[in-house]
Amino acid sequence: MTDTTTEKVARPHSAAPPVRKTQAPRQVRLRRGLTPWLFLAAPLILLITFTYAPVANMVAYSFTDWDGVSPELSYTGAENYAEIFTRAELFQVFFVSGYYLAASVVQIAAALYFATILSFNVRFRNFFKGVLFFPYLINGVAIGFVFLYFFQDGGTLDSVLRLLGVESDRAWLGTSTSANVSLAGVSVWRYMGLNFVLFLGAIQSIPGELYEAAELDGASRWHQFRYIIAPGIRPVLSLSVILSISGSLSVFEIPYIMTGGATGTETFVIQTVKLAFQFNKTGLASAAAVVLLLIILAVTWVQRRLVPDDKVDLV
């Protein structure tokens, strides 16, 4: 960027002042060209050391049979990938993602509902905003432990239900379906706040006079939502959908802390972690991680093709 501007300034016919003044000495020019890179160096070095180098490393490991500790590792070509794609049971865990996908529909709907309501003038608005966003600020591991007590036999959930007069005697994490629904519920509780804030921000960026004009025209709240808010937040909505699909394919923290993947709650990432750290197949696990990355990229790409990101024009 800076290069082009200096070039422009340096053009001789651009201005009356003598050339000597604008044509800075070679050294100065060099320094000017270097300055942005010096500023960029810190973030670039950090980015490369902590993001790209490890990813490149992982891709490299995925072509080896490394066990994670041994000083020796040998190159095995695409063998790990061949193994992943010939073992159908490795992909069965994606059924579990279905629960989280269904949950994220609920999550987005709820977030949209609350964001819409709280964008109008409601009493204790800021308080409710805080309440809804709060769970997102808690550490995922802490949430796992909190909800472990919540779902315990005779735990918080059972006590609350008893107060309401419902005697439930079920083990919430006891069966595969029940456990997955419970865990997906925790995930909704945790991530709804983020969606909510995104939606709220988008809604508040819609100019206020639109509502006024709509009200003058006799539009109801539903009409305002349908014809002003919904189209206005479309880009954010599609972003949320992408995030939640890739999120539900790579669920990890909550099931890992709460059940460790037992009782049919194992997700693809938990499976990968187990391959790497229980069975010491670091090479195979790296390949699995690369495959997951590719799947997510593919899903996102398909989604962008199906729902193109149109420019929104409200006015």
Next chain:
Amino acid sequence: MNRRTAHRTHRTKRRTTLAGTLLATALLATACTGSGGTSKGEDAQAPDDPKSVSGTIKVLTHRTDLAQDGTLKKYAAEFNKTHPKVKVEFEALTDYEGEVKIRMNTENYGDVLMIPAVIKKNDYPKFFASLGTVAERSKKYLFTDFTSVEDKVYGQSPMGAVPGFLYNKKVWKAAGITDWPTTPAEFIDALKAVKSKTDAVPYYTNFKDMWPLSQWTSVNGSVGCDTQATTRLAEGNPWAKGADLRVGDTLLYDIVREGLIEKDPTTTNWEASKPKLAKGDIATMWLGSWAVVQFQAAAKKAGTNPDDIGFMPFPAQVDGTFCATMSPDYNQAVNVNSDHKEAARAWIDWFTDKSGYAEANMALSPVKGAPLPEVLKPYEKAGVKLIELDDAQGAAVKEIDNQSEVGINKPDYRQDLVDLARGAKKGSLDDFLGDLGKRWTEAAKTAGS
């Protein structure tokens, strides 16, 4: 490949050169990972004169509790009485396995450390200095087999343990059972009696905390009273009819199937289970002799009698006697890169022979001929035969285990087993164990190649 990338970037515009170089550096860094393995093979000799050996040694340990309450410092002070010039420092790690595993990619992993389970036996000579030959060490110590590679021993466990059921004596008595059950069927009947005659949970799985379930693998050898049990794992199907693991897993399955466990296994809590057993809310748990100390401490804390904690062998007898396998704890070893191998070796020898660590933990002493700990006195009285497994095939078993992804020392398959037994997962026990056996034997064919 790196060179080509770098080369091409030189020709492009100046602006991209820097980014290109950075990227190339990143790629180069990638290419450099995987440290060059030099197969070393050094010995850590015992010093001739304990007074003259010197140096500062760092001991990596998993016993964070002993580091915090100052016990380790006391050991070091005691050690200094005989080895005045050695300074011992400790580094206690909470996630010992995870952290040491990563540190072992460098040369900096202490002078003395516990051998992490993840290290393959064949790699021992690359990481540790030898303590001597098998012939020489096995005369004096137990468990030399577990760390030997080609006739050289690389580690020594400072204590050993015996697997068994921890039980609350009062509860079992209240249920009318005074003798240890001798068959799995008798054991189930005993638990049923506990269920009907007392309020206690007959058996607690510790399902949520997972690792207690993997303790069940230690039935191997105890059931058939066979010192070659590990070899049999490597060479056959561990879940064949009558095989030790099948007997153990079937007992666990039956216990769960008969509803003799806690109400909700998915939310169990290990720390809370200790006082519960001490108080008699829980009757039985399959663990090992190492756990007795912890449960007695929990009993004291809960204000009940520590002597109520009983310990019994697996309900199986060969020719009228029970059997129990002696197995090592973490094995201590000397870092092959250590600058003070003599001092490190002196520490291991002293810690194994003279520290009193095994007694303090009520564990088996690894020194042959040492008296049994208090915990195992009932075993002595009942004539339980203590055997040491031959671990020559230990590395092969580990390899098959990883290859097959069965995980006999991991909790996963037993969690599935418990789920199967309580109906949270569909299928029959025979199919389940048959599938494990199939995976195992198939992996056994390819492993080691």
